[in-house]
Amino acid sequence: GGSADAISMSAAEVTRRLAAWISPHRGFLVLAAVSSIATVILQLWVPIIVGSAIDQLIRLVQGAEAALLPTLAQLSLVVLLASATQWLASWSTNKLTYLVTRDLRNAAHTKVANLPLSYIDTHSQGDLLSRVVNDVDQLGDGLQQGLTQFLTGVVTIIGTLCFMFYMSVPMGLVVALATPLSIIVASAITKYASSSFSKQQGYQGQLGGYAEEMVSNQELITAFAHKDAIIEQFEAINEKLRVVGERAQFASSLSNPSTRLVNNFIYALVAGLGCICVLTGVPSVLTIGQVQSFLSYANQYMKPFNAISAVVTQVQTAYASARRVFDLLDAKEIKPDPVDAEVIQNPQGSIEFDDVAFSYDPKHPLLSHISFKAEPGQKIALVGPTGCGKTTLINLLLRFYSIDSGAIYVDGHNTQKLTRASLREQFGMVLQDTWLFKGTIKENIRYA
Structure with missing residues (x-):
């Protein structure tokens, strides 16, 4: 209930159960996926057009024929289409998130109404309120951010790799081989932070429940001169929340700068290799425009890793909140009356x-x-x-x-x-x- 101990439920189990709640609204998920794919494809097309425009401009400066204006018109059209599909992806993801959180909150509220008194007596009102309101909100925030980054991230990674290998196999290999380093760093930090976030949510529920009970019974506390003991207990719980919260936030804050450091190193490596290719033609022949396109792809390829690491705090909090919400939904309800249950007629009062x-x-x-x-x-x-x-x-x-x-x-x-x-x-x-x-x-x- 109000315990700060992590509720035993694996990330895979939480994901499976979230998928079941998403399923009734899968139309919005499909729309978000399709529009995200379209957005990524259009955005990946932009560096090719920009690279072509640079080469056209160089040819124009050198006095050769160049189709610069048609290339710029094509670039404008692609950017506009990418903006439209990106808006559609954002709208459908938000719609899906709010529908799922509405369903979860309704289910949690209905569950509380059907819980036996034995459950209510052993769980603080503040903790139950925290699960129905705060935890569902936290879950929704993490779901929205997670879906957005996952849908666009996977397609971006696959698409940019394909384009980079198409342009230059050696340079594509440099990026691909360096990728696991970024993944290892992010996953190690995420694993370390996971347990801290679960405990943090538990202590938040415990603190909310304790505060609600103390405020509701303020007259009794004053009457029995119990104020000092109450303050001491509140500060003890609050201190535990501070320690666990600091640990969780510190761990999650390491993720983004660590992955950015690795990704910037890869970007610098690609830039150096690209310059060698332009100057010497070894290991592959590239124009200045193609190097610019490749650097754009390398940057886009790294963005999903940076973006995912940036929202790892919200996702971890969402998973911890989901465990608490599902723990409530799994609680045993009042057994229904049997079909042959009797009704008292003409009560006497014996x-x-x-x-x-x-x-x-x-x-x-x-x-x-x-x-x-x-x-x-x-x-x-x-x-x-x-x-x-x-x-x-x-x-x-x-x-x-x-x-x-x-x-x-x-x-x-x-x-x-x-x-x-x-x-x-x-x-x-x-x-x-x-x-x-x-x-x-x-x-x-x-x-x-």
């Missing part, structure tokens, strides 16, 4: 506990061999110290919890065989906590 046993924790029995009968019209008070089981009896009577053994009867009906709605309609329950809703004093008294 209640009987017959050898009832119950424990919140199997290792620590709370109630055992409880038997009594309350006849209609009787007034019975349950008196005892805090924690002896007074409220527990009411929870068992209303089937907020299931008994371990024995039976409870209402008007001779076993409560386990009654519908919950029929059973609870027979009771009026006044909670221990006072609550004033917005209205007049008269309306509050009348409601009570």
Whole structure:
């Protein structure tokens, strides 16, 4: 629940489950993929046209025939088309992300409404709220950034490699062989940061839950002079969050500059080799325009690695949040009433506990061999110290919890065989906590 421990769920499992939520809206995913591919193809076409324009300009300066204006017109058209497809890719990705987060938030909210009281009692309200609101938001941000970079990144890497090998096999090999170094650096840092981000999300939920409970019970804290202890506990959790947060942010911040360092080294290597090719024709013959095109491809080839490393923080946070959301969605719901469940007709008000046993924790029995009968019209008070089981009896009577053994009867009906709605309609329950809703004093008294 509010624990800061990482919820056990592999990245592959999180990805598989996210894919299941994306599936109903796969039309937008297909549109995003197609428009992203079109954008990359058009953007990869630009360096060829620019290289051709440079060569045309050199020929024009040298007094030879050159088709510079048609080349520039072609360049303008390609840039406009690339901008249009890029906008379409961004729109479809955003649409997909918001639809998925809407579905997840609705599912999480519905789940909370169907959770048994035993789950609510053992999980702080602030942590549940954090999962339904904050974690789903974090997941959406990471999903949007991750999809954008993944869709364009994969196509860009494959496309630029093909173009570079087409222009010069030796120079293409230099880029391809140096690539694993960048991948190894990024993956090593990502792996190190993953566990820290999971713990960070856990502590955020724990801190939110603790703060919500303390603010809600401020009157009790003041009445019992418990302020100093509360502040001390809050600062302890906050300090744990600071330590884990610093570790996670530091690890993720290493990723982008590290990959950029490797990629800039590759770019410099390609530039040097390109100059040698122009001057000597070894290992391949290239024009100045072709070298410019190749450098543009090398730069575009490295961009996905830089971009992915730049959003690694959001993606890691999204995966940690997804684990918490799916952990909530996997929680066991209230068992539905059986098909043959009975409905109380003409209630009289007889209640009987017959050898009832119950424990919140199997290792620590709370109630055992409880038997009594309350006849209609009787007034019975349950008196005892805090924690002896007074409220527990009411929870068992209303089937907020299931008994371990024995039976409870209402008007001779076993409560386990009654519908919950029929059973609870027979009771009026006044909670221990006072609550004033917005209205007049008269309306509050009348409601009570």
